[in-house]
Amino acid sequence: MADLFHECGVAAIYHLPGETSSLAPLHGRNAVSRLIPRLLLDIQNRGQLAAGMTSFHPDRNQLIDTHKDVGSVTEVFKLNHPALADELMAEYEGVAAIGHVRYATCGKDDRSYAQPFERHHIEKRKWFAFGFNGQLANYRELRQEILSQGNFHLARETDTETLMHLISQEISNQPEGVNLKLMLENLAKKLDGAWNIVFLNSLGDMVVARDPLGIRPLCYAIEDNLFAAASESVALSNLGFSPESIISLLPGQAVIIQNGKLSVVQFAESKKQAHCFFEWIYFANVCSTLDDRSVYLTRKALGEELASQEQVPIDETTIVVPVPDTAKAAADSMAYALGIPCLEGLIRNRYVGRTFIEGTNRADKAKTKYTPLREVMEGRRVFVVEDTIVRSTTMKTLISQIRNRGGAREVHVRVACPPIYAPCFYGIDMSSVAELFAPKYMNEPRITAEIEARMAADLGADSLRYLPLESVARAVAKPPEALCQACLNGEYPTAAGEKLYQISLEQCSSDRAGAPSRIVELNEPVLSTRL
Structure with a gap:
């Protein structure tokens, strides 16, 4: 999640x-x-x-x-x-x-x-x-x-x-x-x-x-x-x-x-068309069909893509654990393709709100939101499948919980999406470069094994693997030019979106340099939480 x-x-x-x-x-x-x-x-x-x-x-x-x-x-x-x-x-x-x-x-x-x-x-x-x-x-x-x-x-x-x-x-x-x-x-x-x-x-x-x-x-x-x-x-x-x-x-x-x-x-x-790819991989109900493409079949295809690039050795202790709930279809299909069990090692507390509902204390909320099952993960090599990583707060907490409370021997994070490289200005609450996890490591949309290794170390995981950019269009079964993938590649389908991205890049650069921001007015509320 x-x-x-x-x-x-x-x-x-x-x-x-x-x-x-x-x-x-x-x-x-x-x-x-x-x-x-x-x-x-x-x-x-x-x-x-x-x-x-x-x-x-x-x-x-x-x-x-x-x-x-x-x-x-x-x-x-x-x-x-x-x-x-x-x-x-x-x-x-x-x-x-x-x-x-x-x-x-x-x-x-x-x-x-x-x-x-x-x-x-x-x-x-x-x-x-x-x-x-x-x-x-x-x-x-x-x-x-x-x-x-x-x-x-x-x-x-x-x-x-x-x-x-x-x-x-x-x-x-x-x-x-x-x-x-x-x-x-x-x-x-x-x-x-x-x-x-x-x-x-x-x-x-x-x-x-x-x-x-x-x-x-x-x-x-x-x-x-x-x-x-x-x-x-x-x-x-x-x-x-x-x-x-x-x-x-x-x-x-x-x-x-x-x-x-x-x-x-x-x-x-x-x-031109610019369907938001996030609708299929995260937002929409898995039972829905959007623009003639099943949400479930898209997520299943993403899991198969994850399995096709797996390099970690598989043994009798290896299991796949989805992060409930939107990653389950991808986790199931990945496990099936690899011939290993997909088990519910993380149980979601249905009475705790989604962590993205609150803008603060996400780590504390994540601790109460998921309960790791020690009887499922103890001593195991665990592939944790997530639909995406945006700010990384939830994932860091989960990895720690899986190791300390779940007793996992190894934790390998698999993300059924490419890295979130740029903000969204079309209705998703990730509207500045500075708040995103991936841009801190990446100078261009393409990720490398070396960058993934650094990310994994900072998250506390044994390894981390994202999907390549090309996998999204294949899974959605639509040509890349018919999708909005601006948050993956920084290519915005509208002029105002491109303008806001440049502003966000300037602000991030200014903040990292320690200089006062000069774009506060433009940043309210378009670059704040919204929808």
């Missing part, structure tokens, strides 16, 4: 005019919003800090209404208290709804930063709510542009509020009505980065849109009269949609529902 913030996740549902769908709740067409918590539960892996939903009902005073709070989906929607949950769902019943789960990639951990964001207005077309999954690399420039226009004010340090104002301006610039495709076309010209949007207004119009690079995954399904969308396919599958009906929204595409009619439109040209 890498000590990372996860992604955010978005969901949407709409019961189109007609007979009640077999997948809809028993309460009827106007209660389809009750399905949002179910969708969000299946993408809870993408955000556990806050959750929320906005529903549309044409026959109530609050045409669209939003419920959101800090906490898990279960907490926010009171799912452990059936009577309270039913009362809440009755209050927010509607024919359509959007939902969101959040980690803080930008902004504070309080209710006002939870999504969806809702903008009230007396004019129906200007009253809307939206949820956002991604990160705008040019957030600072966009924010400054808005504030420079005169009597404008932004109350929050988050690109979501900036995006809300940009959407508002686009709608205001259309006095004759709302052309949602035109709104997206104009937004696409301004936004740099990753941005998936679910949008719902008080006219009952809905938009589900994916940015032209397709950095973050987004899929949808239609059966009978029911439309649903989510960040991951597992949410739609568990709702009852057949595998054949679940479709990945293409980069630059949007589903627009207006006047009860659904259309899929291309609002921006997708000149």
